[in-house]
Amino acid sequence: MSGFGDLGWLFAFGLTLNSLSLATLGVIRTRQILAFRDKIERGHELEIAFQKKALHESMIVTVTDTNGLILDVNQKFVSTLGHRRADLVGQPFRDFYDPEDVAVSDAIREGTRGGQIWSGETRILRADGSTALTQTTVVPLIDEHGRHVKNLSMRVDITKDQLQKNEKLVTSAFNNMQDAVVVHDPRSYQIVYMNEFALHEHGWTAQQAETKALWDTLYVPDRETMMVMCKRIAQDGKGTVMLENAVQGRTFEARSYDIGVGGGEPRVLTLFRDVSQNVKLERERNHLVSVITHELRTPLTSIKGALGLLDASTFGPMSTEAKSLVSIALRNSDRMLELIRDILEAEKVGEGAPNAELQPMNLSDAVESAIASNLGYGAQLGIEFVDTGNEPDVWINGNEGAMAQILANLMSNAAKFSPDGSAVKVWARAEGATAVLHVRDYGNGIPEDLQPILFDRYTQAKGGEPGKVHSSGLGLSIVKTLVERMGGTIEFETSPVKGTCFRVSLPLLAEEARPRGSMAASA
Amino acid sequence: MRPLQRILHVDDEPDIREIVRMSLSMVGRFDVEQCASGVEALDKAEAANPDLIILDVMMPHLDGEETFVRLREIDALADTPIIFMTARASSADYQKLRDLGAADIVIKPFDPMTLPDQLREIWARSGSA
Numbered sequence: 152m153s154g155f156g157d158l159g160w161l162f163a164f165g166l167t168l169n170s171l172s173l174a175t176l177g178v179i180r181t182r183q184i185l186a187f188r189d190k191i192e193r194g195h196e197l198e199i200a201f202q203k204k205a206l207h208e209s210m211i212v213t214v215t216d217t218n219g220l221i222l223d224v225n226q227k228f229v230s231t232l233g234h235r236r237a238d239l240v241g242q243p244f245r246d247f248y249d250p251e252d253v254a255v256s257d258a259i260r261e262g263t264r265g266g267q268i269w270s271g272e273t274r275i276l277r278a279d280g281s282t283a284l285t286q287t288t289v290v291p292l293i294d295e296h297g298r299h300v301k302n303l304s305m306r307v308d309i310t311k312d313q314l315q316k317n318e319k320l321v322t323s324a325f326n327n328m329q330d331a332v333v334v335h336d337p338r339s340y341q342i343v344y345m346n347e348f349a350l351h352e353h354g355w356t357a358q359q360a361e362t363k364a365l366w367d368t369l370y371v372p373d374r375e376t377m378m379v380m381c382k383r384i385a386q387d388g389k390g391t392v393m394l395e396n397a398v399q400g401r402t403f404e405a406r407s408y409d410i411g412v413g414g415g416e417p418r419v420l421t422l423f424r425d426v427s428q429n430v431k432l433e434r435e436r437n438h439l440v441s442v443i444t445h446e447l448r449t450p451l452t453s454i455k456g457a458l459g460l461l462d463a464s465t466f467g468p469m470s471t472e473a474k475s476l477v478s479i480a481l482r483n484s485d486r487m488l489e490l491i492r493d494i495l496e497a498e499k500v501g502e503g504a505p506n507a508e509l510q511p512m513n514l515s516d517a518v519e520s521a522i523a524s525n526l527g528y529g530a531q532l533g534i535e536f537v538d539t540g541n542e543p544d545v546w547i548n549g550n551e552g553a554m555a556q557i558l559a560n561l562m563s564n565a566a567k568f569s570p571d572g573s574a575v576k577v578w579a580r581a582e583g584a585t586a587v588l589h590v591r592d593y594g595n596g597i598p599e600d601l602q603p604i605l606f607d608r609y610t611q612a613k614g615g616e617p618g619k620v621h622s623s624g625l626g627l628s629i630v631k632t633l634v635e636r637m638g639g640t641i642e643f644e645t646s647p648v649k650g651t652c653f654r655v656s657l658p659l660l661a662e663e664a665r666p667r668g669s670m671a672a673s674a
Numbered sequence: 675m676r677p678l679q680r681i682l683h684v685d686d687e688p689d690i691r692e693i694v695r696m697s698l699s700m701v702g703r704f705d706v707e708q709c710a711s712g713v714e715a716l717d718k719a720e721a722a723n724p725d726l727i728i729l730d731v732m733m734p735h736l737d738g739e740e741t742f743v744r745l746r747e748i749d750a751l752a753d754t755p756i757i758f759m760t761a762r763a764s765s766a767d768y769q770k771l772r773d774l775g776a777a778d779i780v781i782k783p784f785d786p787m788t789l790p791d792q793l794r795e796i797w798a799r800s801g802s803a
Contacts, residue, residue, distance in 0.1 A: 459785055
């Protein structure tokens with residue numbers, strides 16, 4: 152809280168001096184005050200001398216002229232802030248304000264010119280460059296002709312109070328956490344702080360914890376892994392590792408941060424989170440994926456194989472009815488296989504596997520080859536994939552496998568929502584510094600309620616072309632993830648009349664970054 | 675160039691053995707010998723004297739990879755192309771099998787109508803033809 156009081160200058164000055172000195176000497180009891188009053192009666196000189204003494208011993212005092220130039224400072228100023236008197240006198244006081252508070256300094260000067268007292272917190276620079284937070288009162292001094300001649304500022308250094316307040320706040324926050332917080336000295340690995348959660352887990356007191364090293368905690372069973380991380384912290388200021396405690400069967404995620412120099416000592420804060428449950432779930436999920444892969448695909452291999460042999464009339468001609476039944480069974484086993492493939496792909500993409508390597512690739516060629524390899528699929532669904540408008544040599548930094556997947560998913564999606572006999576257009580084009588891939592269908596558009604969740608997992612559209620819409624609801628979520636991994640974005644325009652156009656935008660690769668001879672090769 | 679003729683197929687799933695047998699003998703017109711386990715394959719492989727071996731990966735007791743290593747120890751089969759057939763889909767799995775020395779990998783489910791041609795291609799590529 153800061154601001155100007157509305158007291159008149161004269162009254163204010165007298166009162167402020169009195170109340171400040173009295174407040175500062177909080178120990179002074181009423182009787183003593185009364186005694187001072189007696190002294191006042193006996194003469195003002197003694198009181199003023201006392202006030203001055205009290206003021207000078209307890210407060211940082213500065214006298215400035217009306218332009219803010221320092222005329223004098225007291226000994227407390229010198230001892231608290233470390234500046235030499237000779238470096239201060241004659242200098243603008245605003246130069247000694249913390250840069251963030253210079254505006255405050257200017258406001259104080261303006262306000263006191265109008266005769267107002269200012270009080271609040273100000274940050275003043277110490278000689279060593281650090282900042283002192285001070286509780287400040289600035290009083291304009293008026294001469295016998297009523298002219299504003301000087302300013303008197305009185306400050307109390309409250310930096311320590313503030314630090315303690317902050318420390319209390321942080322400590323209380325740490326103690327309410329359900330993760331372990333450990334601060335150690337990176338030179339000796341000696342623990343200097345543990346929050347209550349960590350102390351409780353170890354059955355230690357805070358004092359006991361301070362006699363332990365980081366290795367003594369149950370979080371760090373593997374000294375080497377931790378050492379690797381400590382090196383990383385020294386380099387990058389932070390780091391994360393997984394620590395497995397085989398004895399306890401627990402896994403901890405350790406996130407460390409260099410928290411700079413506290414009290415002159417280097418300190419590293421580490422947050423240990425028990426992720427055993429997550430690791431267990433992850434293993435179960437992997438097992439499930441493996442079951443889906445093997446246990447479902449193996450019987451499907453037999454079903455599909457048997458039907459395939461029948462369908463090709465390997466054993467002689469079938470009746471029309473039998474052929475129709477075999478083709479239904481075959482189509483549905485394909486659906487099931489597609490679903491399995493989508494789930495596996497989504498799991499793989501969702502695992503956040505390290506980004507597939509990106510390298511220069513020709514998006515226009517990827518479009519052509521996707522059209523060629525999906526022609527048969529399009530024909531099955533009664534649509535035709537066309538490359539109208541596909542510009543040659545639109546290059547990006549991408550991954551060919553991921554791009555083939557993006558194209559296949561967008562194209563099959565478009566085909567499913569296209570009326571029989573219509574076209575699905577696929578083309579790449581350079582638009583400024585962006586390579587844009589388009590996949591356009593002439594279907595009935597995306598229903599409004601699905602538009603905001605279209606890229607979420609398991610979002611399935613209804614109302615597509617009858618008999619065509621067999622969707623796991625994973626295809627577009629996979630597309631979005633893959634596009635983002637290549638540094639791109641995806642959006643769509645849709646209308647019930649004009650159909651839908653998906654636009655994938657990726658940074659266009661500059662010509663000089665393309666492989667040599669790429670123009671000639673594709674020309 | 676010698677055409678591909680004799681194939682040894684190893685898989686513990688009887689249904690898949692049946693489909694593969696029909697595909698290879700009726701569509702591909704190959705001579706097919708089949709085994710229901712890796713152990714049986716080690717027992718019969720030398721006498722069967724195949725041009726090419728197809729191994730399922732996930733089999734009980736002796737899995738495909740272990741069977742591969744043991745088959746390679748038989749002098750007469752040291753250079754016979756061996757193909758893995760697997761339902762596992764990750765590229766890491768494929769790489770592991772390639773590193774082992776597989777001539778190729780056929781992914782389940784396969785198309786029984788095109789499997790014979792696929793094998794002929796691999797056979798031609800392997801340089802054994």
